[in-house]
Each structure stands twice: as C-alpha cells, then as structure tokens.
Amino acid sequence: MIKMLSGVWALLLGIVLIMLGNGMHFTLIGLRGGIEGYTSTELAVVTSGYFLGFLSGARGTPLMIQRVGHVRVFAALGSFMSAGLIALPLLTEPWAWTLLRVLVGFCMSGIYVAAESWLNAAATNDTRGKVLSAYMIAQTLGIIGAQGLLTLGDAGTSALFICASILVSVSFAPILLSATVVPAVEVARPMPLRALFKGSPLGTVGIFLLGSVYATQSGMGAVFGTKIGMSPSQIALFVAMLFAGALVLQYPIGWLSDRIDRRKLILGLAALGGAACVLGWLTGGALWLLMAAAFLAGGVTTPLYALFLAYTNDSLSASDMPAASGGLVFTFGLGAIVGPLVTGWAMQRLDPFAFWPVLGLTFAAIALYARYRMTQRSVTPVDATESYLNVLPTASPVAVEAAGDWAQEQAEAGREAEAT
Template sequence: MFSVLSNSWALLLGMMLLMLGNGLQGTLLGVRGEIEGFSTFQMSLVMSAYFIGFLGGSRLAPEMIRRVGHVRVFAALGSMISAVLILYPALANAEAWMVGRIIIGFCFSGVYVTAESWLNNSATNETRGQALSLYMIVQMIGIVAAQGVLLLGDPSGYTLFIIPSVLVSVAFAPILLSIQPTPAFDTTKPMTLKQLYNVSPLGVVGMFLLGGVFSAQFGMAAVYGGKAGLTIPQISLFVSAFYIGALVLQYPLGWFSDRMDRRVLILATAVLGGFAALIAIFWGGNFNLLLASAFIVGGTSNPLYSLFLAYTNDFLEHEDMASASGGMVFVNGLGAISGPIITGWLMTNLGAGAFFGVISSLMLAIGIYAAFRMTQRAAPSVDDTSGFQSIMPSSSPVFVEVAREIAIENAIEEQLDENSP
C-alpha cells in the first residue's frame, strides 16, 4: 500500500481535488438553479447534459490521446473544465448551463480515461489492485468532502463557483509535473449491444436501468433537496449519504458476490434499495429517515454496477471480457442520459417525492427482472464464476478493462494454487 502511495500520490491527490470540483459543481448547480428560478424540468435537462457529454467523451477521448498524447489531452480538458466552472454564474440560463454540462461531462470523461491509464501504467502486477482500490476511495472522499465545501459560501454568489475552478486548476499541477509519459494508448473495441444481450440479458437490461438510477442520484439529488425544502446543510448531508453508503457497502456485497448465486444477490440488493427509496417517499419528512434511505440507496445501487459486470463475465471467456466491459459501460451511459429527464418531468408533475419514486421503480424493476431470469437458465457454479472487482459507475472504460484484467489474473492464480500439488 505504501509503495502505491509513493509512486502514485500526485495522481491520487490530483484526482481527489478533481472530484472535489466535480462533486461540488453538480450539487451547487442544483441549489443555484432553485435560486435562479429554473423549473425542475429545466434542471433535469441540465443534469442530463453531463451524461451526454460523458458518454461522448468515453468514445472520443481514446482517439484524442492517440493523436496528440496524454499530457496535451489532460491539460486541454482541465483548462476547459476550469473555464466552464467560472462561467456558470455569469451565464445563468438553462440553455447555457446545458452546453456547459455537456462540455464538463466530455472533459471529465477524457480526464478519467487519461488518469486511469496513467495509474495502470505506474502500477505493477502486484500493486495494480491496491492502486485501483485507493483510486476509488479517493474519488469517493473527494465527492463527499465537496458537499462540505458547499457550506463555505453563498450559493447565490460567485465564490462557490470559483472554488471548484481553482481546485480543478490546482489538481493538474502535481499530476503534470510528476507523471512520466505512458506508452502507446489502446483500448478494446466494445461488443455490440446484440452480442452483449445474447451473452447476458440480465447484465444488459440491469445495467441500462441502473444507469437511470445512478444519474438520478448524481444529477437530481440536490434538485430534490431544494424542491423538498431542505436547508443547504441538509442538502449537503443528504447528497453525501449516497456516496458514504456506496463506499461502506461496496466491499461487504463484493464478499457475498464471490460466495453465492449472483442473481440472488442482485435480486436482494435491488429490492433492498427499492424499499429504502419507498421509505423516503412516505417518511421523507423525517430527515434522519431520509438520510438512512439515501445511505441504503447509494449503498445498494453503486455495488450493483460491479455485480452486473461480474455476472456478465461469468458467461464469457477471458479474452472476451474486456470488449464486453466496454459495451456495458456504453449501455450504462445510455440509461444515464434518460434518468434525470424522466425524474425531472415526474417531479414537475407529481412533486419532489417522484425523485425517490423513479429510483424505487427502477431498482424494483431490476429485482423483478433478475427473478425472471432465474427461471430461464441455471446459475454457473460459484467455483466457476469470475472475481468481483469494485468499480464506480463513473469510471471510464480504461478502469473497467483494468479491473477485469485483475479479476482474470486472480482467477488464474487461484486455479494454479488449487491444481498445484
């Protein structure tokens, strides 16, 4: 662990600062939109725009890196992020914010691709798993800490928009000054949606629905808080609860994943998250219950991302896992684009509680479909399943491919140990 920190501290510190900026701008826009008088549906379009840009960036960033190199792409995207962040309060209209969010989403996607390929290159085979775990932890820490930064200024002013711009600018300094250039960049071409569905219908349908759940959380939680009448400190705690739950419950669910039928775990996890969201609909006026519901929803929805990837890989040969993972990232991105829009439209017509209504419906739909698929084919033997690797839904295809490589290496090592005399 210490060797990983010594080799990658600049990158990890930079990514934590980047996530501080990204986590703050998402919540801040939700609060500022309420102050500016934007409708809930307008804000849903603004929030959805991020995922349009993110999906585009995940497709185009690898080609940009191949053409001009990691350093130039990293610096250019970082400059664009910093500029857009300080333009938000100066261009306070929904259309401008939508364009800004598309740019921000595209740039952050490219930054993740670049940073994660750097991190993979700087780690050895022995330390790669620890490096990815630390990377995910610092991302979560950055997002949660960002909610506390929200309390340092007035959302109706400029200061809180300047802070994330500065954080993003500062984040690139240690990274660009300490990281060595990487070898030629390459990623695997994703499988087609038809190929993926034929391999794992549950994986594809579940990942699409989960994209809507995740984007609703990430994009509309602060909007929900404003519409529900929460104070700024309460909104900060509310948004944090989703990510704290994701960080705390990721590893226990991963432990169960390697020891039981993953469809049963997917079913149980989705139903638990769905019922937690139902509690928030009916008893959301109790702030403590609201926080508990957000904790459970975040703690169940985020690990489902890794579960769907692991379950899909159970039906693949090792050489096909990387291309399947890239396709699954794309499926999740498609679902993510629609999540805020549907949530915003329903919140406009049915009230703030529709936020949790959408999440509950999608999570329970995942559970129902998992139960249906259990009747269609037998589960693979637990001994034959691929290893679980914790992955954030916001990760780039690079991170997902590397995580799959680690799982494959671990599985091969376990087989060799079992076969050795």
C-alpha cells in the same frame, strides 16, 4: 500498502482534488438552479447534458490522445473544464447550462481516461488490485468531501463555482508533475448492444437501469432537496449520504459476491434499494429518515454496478471481456441520460417526492428481471466465476478493462492454487 501508495500518491491526490471540484459543481447545479427558479424538468435536461458529454468523451478521448498526445489532451480538457465551471454562474440560462454541462461532462470523461491510463501504467500485476481500490476510495472521498465545502459559501454568488474551478485547475499539477511515463491508450471497441445482450441479458438490462438510478441520485438528489425546502447544509449532507453508503457497503458486498450466486445478490440489493426508496417516499420530509434512505439507496448502487460487470464477465470468454466492458460503459451512459429526464418530468408533473417512486420502480425492475433470469439460465459455479470488480460507475473504459484483467488473473490464480 505504503510502498504501493508511494508510487501513485500524487495521482491519487490529483484525483481527490478533481472530485472535490466536480462533486461541488454537481450539487451546486441543484442549489443555484433553485435560486434561479428553474423547473425540475429544466434541471433534469441540464443533468442529462453532463452524461451525454461524459458518454461522448469516453469514446472520443482515446482517439484524440492517439492524434495529438496524452499530455496535450489532458491539459486541454482540464482547461476547458475549469473554464466551463467558472462560466456556469455567468450564464444562468437553462440552455447555456445544458451546453456547459455537456462540455464539462466531456472533459471529465477524458480526464478519467487520461488519469486512469497513468494509474494503470504505474501499477504492476501484483499491485493493480490495491491501486484500483485506492483510486475508487479517493474518488468517493473527494465527492463526500466536496459536500462539506459547499457549506462554506453561498450558492447564490459565484464564489463556490470559482472554488470548484480552482480545485480542478490545481488538481492537474500533481498528476502532470508525477506522471513521467506517457502510457499508450488502447480501448477496445465496444461490443454491439445486440451481442452484449445475447451474451448477458441481465448484465445489459441491469446496467442500463442502474445508469438511470445513478444519474438520478447524483444529478437530481440536490434538485429534490431544493424543491422540498432543505437548507444548503442539509442538501449537502443528503448528497454525501448517497455516496457514504457506497463507501461503507462496497467491500462487504464484494466479499459476498465471490461466494454466492451473483444473481441472488443483485436481486437482494435491488430489493433493498427499492425498500429504501419506499422509506424515503413515506418520510414526509423527516430529515434523518431521508438521510437513512439516501444512505441505503446510494449504498447499493455502486456495488450493483461492480456486480453487473463481474456477472457479465462470468458469461463471456476472456477474449470478449474488453469489448464487453466498453459496451457496458456505453449502455450505462445511455441509462444515465434517460434517468434524470424521466425523474425531472415526474417531479414537475406530480410532486418533488416523485424522486423516490421513480428510483424505487427502477430498483424493482432490476430485481424482477434478475428473478426472471434466474429461471432462464443455470447458476454459474462460484469457483468458475471471475473476481469482483471494485470499480465505480464514474470509471472510464480504461479502468473497467484494467479491473477486468485483474479479476481474471485473480480468479485463474485462485483456481490454480486449489488445483495444487
């Protein structure tokens, strides 16, 4: 492990710093939006703007890299993102925030593509699984750590936004100074949604609904906290708990996924997420019950993403997997755009606690559709499935394809070992 980390530590350090800045700005949107008096619907539009930009960046960045070069694109996107973060407290209008969030989302997606390309090039077939796992842990720790930084300043001033911008700017130094090899970026053209649905209905529908869940949690969680009167430190802890659950539960769920019918696991996790949302709805604002609900609801979301990727790959041929990965990332992005809009509308028209029923109903839809699909297709034998893909919902198609290749190699190696 030490030898593996020695070759990629600078890249991982850069990722942690990026996630510190990006994680701060996500929660700051809810905090500052509450101070400015924005409605839940306005903040939902701002949140969806980020995911619209993120989806566009995932598709456009590889083309930009091919035209003007890897390093130039990476540096340009970093500069624009840093500028966008600084501009947020200067242009405190919902329409301006929406445009800036589209810009930040586009840049962040492109940064992921570039950084993950370098990370993938630095890994070997033997170390790729460990490198991807370390990368995902670095991302999650960065997001959680960002919430702690929010307690050091006042969201009503520009200081925390400037801090987020500085972290993003500084993060590029270790990455650019360590990444000496400029890798080629070739992302497969996403599979059309009709073909993707035909190959894996549960994977397609499930990951769309999960995109809605993830964007609502990460983008509207701070808005919910603001609207029910949480203090800034409580909001930061609430958002941190959404991601801490994923950090704790990812590996046990991954271990289970390679040993039982993945549809049953998807059904069980979605049911657990729905139950957590019921708990959050019934708490009446009790702080530690809200934290427990956030831990469980957030804790199943990231593993479900990896499960849907693995389950979809189980249903496809090896040649279709790269295109399917791109299609799933695109489908997830569509759900991420829609989810906050529905949640924001419900929170404004009904009550801020509508945050929980919307999430709960989405989890319930995933569980019910998984149960339905179990009656439509026979179970794939465990020894014929691909390995669990340890990737986060924020991963670009580069990391998803790399994880898919690694999972396929691991599964084939395991089957060969059993045959001998």
